[in-house]
Amino acid sequence: MDVPYNGDPDRVEPVSGAAQRLDTLRLAGLKVGVLTNQSGVGRSMISEAQMHAVNARVDELLGPFDGWFICPHAPEVDCDCRKPKPKLVLDAAQQWGFDPSEIVVIGDKASDVEAAHNAGSAAIKIGGACDLASAVDRVLTGRI
Numbered sequence: 510m511d512v513p514y515n516g517d518p519d520r521v522e523p524v525s526g527a528a529q530r531l532d533t534l535r536l537a538g539l540k541v542g543v544l545t546n547q548s549g550v551g552r553s554m555i556s557e558a559q560m561h562a563v564n565a566r567v568d569e570l571l572g573p574f575d576g577w578f579i580c581p582h583a584p585e586v587d588c589d590c591r592k593p594k595p596k597l598v599l600d601a602a603q604q605w606g607f608d609p610s611e612i613v614v615i616g617d618k619a620s621d622v623e624a625a626h627n628a629g630s631a632a633i634k635i636g637g638a639c640d641l642a643s644a645v646d647r648v649l650t651g652r653i
């Protein structure tokens with residue numbers, strides 16, 4: 510569930526079945542990371558400590574993740590990392606020693622898809638008929 514600008518770890522509530530889906534990817538030997546715009550920090554709506562507490566809770570419920578790639582900046586800062594810019598995707602590729610074309614970004618926003626494409630990576634947009642289960646299935650079967 511998407512709680513905008515969430516600063517409360519107790520409000521982290523994974524989508525049903527998400528943990529199992531992510532474990533399926535891990536068991537297949539894939540790296541799984543989180544690429545996230547968290548502008549609530551840059552907008553001073555939540556503190557950096559709150560952000561880390563929320564992310565730690567996400568990691569506890571859905572992790573372990575092979576990497577967290579975070580843009581904490583407000584949009585008006587015009588930083589290099591805020592999706593749809595490709596930096597978070599490129600950072601993941603570099604950290605894992607992959608070519609960006611080997612990365613698939615699964616996201617529910619147009620900016621996720623654009624960030625992937627701007628990096629030279631593939632993307633699967635969650636929404637409508639495509640849920641996380643079918644996205645994971647597409648990754649594992651190469652139907653991207």
Ligand SMILES: [Zn+2]
Nearest residue numbers: 580582588590
């Ligand atoms: Zn940024």
